[in-house]
Amino acid sequence: MAASLPETQRAVCFHPPAYDIRVESVPIPRIVHPDDAIVKINLAGLCGSDLHIYRGHEGVSEVAICGHELVGEVVALGASFSADAIDRPELYSTLKIGDKVVSPFTVSCGECQFCRLGATCRCVHSTLFGIPVLPGGQAQYARIPKAGGTLYSLSSLQSHSYSGRTIDISSITDSSLILLADILPTGVFAALQVLQHPKLSPMLTGTPYPSSSFLPYSHAPLKAQASTPLQSSDRLLSIAVIGLGPVGVCATVALLDMLASLAKDRGLRFQVIAIDLVESRRRKMEAVYATIDKDGKGSGQFRVATVDEGVDLVREWTGGTGCNAIVEVVGNASALRLAYQLVRPFGVISSVGVHQEPPIPFTGREVYDKNVSFDFGRCPVRATFPLALDILLKRQDVFGGAGKEADLIDRVVRLDDAPEWYRVFDKGECGKVLFDPWLR
Amino acid sequence: MAASLPETQRAVCFHPPAYDIRVESVPIPRIVHPDDAIVKINLAGLCGSDLHIYRGHEGVSEVAICGHELVGEVVALGASFSADAIDRPELYSTLKIGDKVVSPFTVSCGECQFCRLGATCRCVHSTLFGIPVLPGGQAQYARIPKAGGTLYSLSSLQSHSYSGRTIDISSITDSSLILLADILPTGVFAALQVLQHPKLSPMLTGTPYPSSSFLPYSHAPLKAQASTPLQSSDRLLSIAVIGLGPVGVCATVALLDMLASLAKDRGLRFQVIAIDLVESRRRKMEAVYATIDKDGKGSGQFRVATVDEGVDLVREWTGGTGCNAIVEVVGNASALRLAYQLVRPFGVISSVGVHQEPPIPFTGREVYDKNVSFDFGRCPVRATFPLALDILLKRQDVFGGAGKEADLIDRVVRLDDAPEWYRVFDKGECGKVLFDPWLR
Known part of the structure; x- marks a missing residue:
């Protein structure tokens, strides 16, 4: 199944070894496997991690079509897409030409054991878009492998309701939906890993660790010979977010939204400190916070801080004890030390920071003596889509395009101007940029 | 309140710098703070971590009464113990002279925020027994600071029932109860950290990560556009235990017991591989496993293995994918690498291994690329007592003294022979030794 497509398209091409971006005419991708879909791209994101390749840090030695964030429409489907594909991921039997879709930044088949279990970031077919073996989304068209598992269809959804307020999903803009490709699910995952952790269960449940509601097995408890009971001050959850790039901002908004619900439903209180070295990022976070509805802020305290201010504030707000949890969205040793x-x-x-070769900067004694728990690694984006979309819809005050200062998207630009925008973005002189491949 | 006590007692004393243990006459401890209790010791354990001090690795530079595992009877109570102590931990108003008690290896007050939240290992008053500032339990008497928070009373408990079977708690021997001081709660905690972790929720719940039953907040989920459904093979939980010293054996027995319940109640399957370098430890684990009732083994597979056999078996049993979780009970870099x-x-x-100065032996890229979660640190023993006692009672087949080969306690010896038993234990020539301070 395919609409009639032209022969060539414009695409943003990386030329090794580094700092060489050219917009070129290349063949339009075709279905090469029955599970493929071809997507006509409405918008493609320029992401901080594109810069790893741009700067030559990933050792990419062949020409590659860049980009791993895209939203678009299905224009061709392989032979696997059929009403008969009933023992396969749902979209193999339901996805249609013309459907609006978003793709995570990696392929996930939806059929291997990792995908079945929701660890879609560890799919055995996982491949990052935007490298030589898998051309990316900064183009007019892209081929999506394992598309019935990889893609998420917006067309199959009509609306979603929040306490009386109904959101029409077709009204959500592409520049909002593209946040689903990477940064919003990664932020949601970062926040979720904290709030799901059993070490935080006493604050959530009001019962001491190991909270019986978190016990995995049926159990007739013996008398605890209790400590003094939890006080309301014990249920003050203190969380710091380190790193306020786009993912850090998404993580903070998601965290505040979840905490606001928890505070309402379960009676805990919270304070969140969002920390970054860079003034422009702190200003963006401040502006974003200002746009959040009361419902999404909840009744907690919130402060944006430099590293030094953050250290002082954590000391002051927690009486020197420290935060219950940290969301680390930078990916280097100094962020982990902080x-x-x-x-x-x-x-x-x-x-969720993307860590590189340097060792984890802790001694065994440090982690033992402080009883620290760590969750490292990449977001299972595809599995996190439903949750992330929920927050995207609910928090359109932020993610719907909140006006210049607070907008997570700095600007939408022409694909042909990509070389210039890579330069500007690399220097940190602009925020998140989207390419509209049809803008002339 | 105090029974009349003699003036001096026999105690096992460490003399710095190393390898110098003497059994000496020392003053019997007295109440020095209203929250103190004096315990007449029935049995005291010799633990692997006593060897850190013995070998001079802890830099202890003064004479210290050794030992941090004790079970005994209350012979004196400070003025804080009173029916009026109603706003304090329960035992301040209920503990009586003559009560049978067990003490965790560290003090925990039961009143600071860490204790209230169940993180008793991080009590602000936490002090290890058996160091110069807090004389230990390898003696005839010991002073227990913050005793209303620290101690656990067995006398206040009568019996506990397991599907029709009722266990009389007064029938449990001291050499069984002393396992509560350290090794059994630490093993239970190690197992619990694995089974409570949200990354294992798909195997427990049969729904993909992020399982909605593990979501901390109320949420109207959007359509998942599902992967293929979980297969029964996806719910085969594979867990390796690394290190089969006494804590590792306890962790394995606790894990099997919890998994047996989960398999029965929730339909998952499991396989456990218990790994150690040392043949005598592997033999002990085999013998222990042979004593476990069908009910505590469940229907899972179990194998004891050397490191090489373990690596092969994990490959074979998991089709090369690896275990869902690892319980690490050694505390060094090579165990973490394994x-x-x-x-x-x-x-x-x-x-739960006690890690020392060497760095955590992973690069940032390794932990990111594998999405690894770690929980490090010391067991909150006091908070884990009710769960550990539950397993102690339920698994008296193992923890009640299972006969020579399978017994977790190698022998009960005279306190006066401590210098010799430290030497033998240090050389790895005996298993766990208990001192009976009244044996002549």
Whole structure:
């Protein structure tokens, strides 16, 4: 099944070894496997991790079509897409030409054991878009492998309701939907890893660790010979977010939204400190926070801080004890050291920063003596889509395009101007940029 | 309140710098703070971590009464113990002279925020027994600070029932109860950290990550556009235990007991591989396993293995994918490397081994690329007592003294022979030794 497509398209091409971006005419991708879909791209994102390749840090030695964030429409489907594909991921039997779709930044088949279990980031077919073996989304068209597992269809959804307020999903803009490709699910995952961790269960449940509602097995408890009971001050959850790039901002908004619900439903209180070295990022976070509805902020305290201010504020707000949890969205050793410094004993560090070769900067004694828990690694984006879309819809005050200062998207630009925008973005002189491949 | 006590007692004393243990006459401890209790010791344990001091690795530079595992009877109570102490931990108003008690290896006050939250290992008053500032339990009497928070009373408990079978708690021997001081709660905690971790929720719940039953907040999920459904083979939980010293054996027995319940109640299946370098430890684990009732083994597979056999078996049993989780009970870099090698992507490492100065032996890229979660640190023993006692009672087949080969306690010896038993234990020529301070 395919609409009639032209022969060539414009695409943003990386030429090795580094700092060489050219917009070129290349063949339009075709279905090469029955599970493929071809997507006509409405918008493609320029992401911080594109810069790893741009700067030559990934050792990419062949020409590659860049980009791993895309939203678009299906224009061709392989032979696997059929009403008969009933023992396969749902979209193999339901996806249609013309459907609006978003793709995670990696392929996930939806059929291997990792995908079935929701660990879609570890799919055995996982491949990052935007490298030589898998051309990316900064183009007019892209081929999506394992498309019935990889893609998420917006066309199959009509609306979603939040306490009386109904959101029409077709009204959500492409520049909002593209946040689903990477940064919003990664932020949601970062926040979720913290709030799901059993070490935080006493604050959520009001019962001491190991909270019986978190026990995995049926159990007739013996008398605890209790400590003094939890006080309301014990249920004040203190969380720091380290790193306020786009993912950090998404993580903060998601965290605040979840905490606002928890505070309402379960009676805990919270304080969140969002930390970054860079002034423009802190200003963006401030502006974003200002746009959040009361419902999404909840009744907690919130502060944006430099590293030094953050250290002082954590000391002041927690009486020197430290935060219950840290969300680390930077991905280097100094961010991990700061996380360790700020976390309280028996606390949790959720690290979604993309760490590189340097060793994890802790001694065995440090992690033992502080009872630290760590969750490292990549977001299972595809599995996190339903949750991320939920927050995207609910928090359109932020993610719907909140006006210049607070907008997570700095600007939408022409694909042909990609070389210039890579330069500007690399220098940190602009925020998140989207390419509209049809803008002339 | 105090029974009349003699003036001096026999005690096992460490003399710095190393390898110098003497059994000496020392003053019997007295109440020095209203929260103190004096316990007449029935049995005291010799633990692997006593060897850190013995070998001079802890830099202890003064004479110290050794030992941090004790079970005994209350012979004196400070003025804080009173029916009026109603706003304090329960035992301040209920503990009586003559009560049978067990003490965790560290003080925990039961009143600071860490204790209220169940993180008793991080009590602000935490002090290890058996160091110069806090004389230990290898003696005839010991002073227990913050005793209303620290101690656990067995006398206040009568019996506990398991599907029709009722266990009389007064019938449990001291050499069984002393397992509560350290090794059994630590093993239970190690197992619990694995089974409570949200990354294992798909195997427990049969729904993909992020399982909605593990979501901390109320949420109207959007359509998942599902992967293919979980297969029964996806719910085969594979767990390796690394290190089969007494804590490792306890962790394995606790894990099997919890898994047996989960298999019965929730329909998952499991396979457990218990790994150690040392043949005598592997033999002990085999013998212990042979004593476990069908009810505590469940229907899972179990194998004891050397490191090489373990690596092969994990490959074979998991089709090369690796274990869902690892319980690490050794506390050095090579055990952590083995844990990393054996864990599957998106897996969990619960590390209760006591790690020292060497760095955590992973690069940032390794932990990111494998999505590894780690839980490090000391067991909150006091908070884990009710769960550990539950398993102690339920698994008297193992913990009640299972006969020579399978017994977790190698022998009960005279306190006066401590210098010799430290030497033998240090050389690895005996298993766990208990001192009976009244044996002549």
